[in-house]
Amino acid sequence: MPVTLRYLDPGIGPGSCTAPSAGTVVAAVTGDIDEPAAYRFATEIRTAVDATPQTLIVDLTGVDFLGLAGAQLLAVEQMYAEGRDVVMLLVPGGRAVVRPLLVTGLLDHFECHRTVEEAVEARRSELAAHTGLEWPVTNPPRTRGGPDRG
Template identity: 45%
Template sequence: MSIDELVPTDELVSIDVTTSAAGVVVTVTGEVDACTAPSLQAAVDAAFDAPALTVDLDGVTFLDSAGLCVLARAHREASERGVRLRVLASGRAVVRPLQITGLWELLGVELVAPGAGSAA
């Protein structure tokens, strides 16, 4: 039995994608871990045809190394394709891992007020 069978991924994370002429906003709520990171990766990968991509992590309650890898890959892909990448964060569960790993600076993460998300 896999972990996915024990706890369905859709109960752990919600990923909403909003598209406009200005770009794509991927809004993530819940836990980003080894079980849910592939869903985030798929949403991010699908957004690289847009001129800009915002990954809104304001609602994330847990972020592990699998989620950090998704963000690092997004940075590399955005750089290669000339896509403007914004990453928004507010809570310690996201801010601290990004700071410890050095991704905070690499990604140029924008600190937003809790609940502000991509409205910032």
């Protein structure tokens, strides 16, 4: 099954749904992210990042297979997003995605959430906690993996 992305923001891609909150785009991915599909997947993620939302949530709960190429390109796109001041959150879903990210050591490179709703709420809380501070509210300093994983 080829990989497909559905954007929950009418301004990006073919989707017609509404974004869950202002400045947030959800890219819902389905199918297999094997080597032939990995580059298309990465291109689609980059297109979403280039639209410069505050937050991009990549929902991988519909992915049946994540190959090494897909995992590596996901990490590359994470770095690209950071360079564009876009916070990228991951909803990995089940074992088909978590296992390859864990085995490759890439899982710790992502801020992961169990559901899209959880990711939206976590980001909303993070932004609210940094209101009125010296750095822009859109991208406050963050640490990955929580305080004890640094």
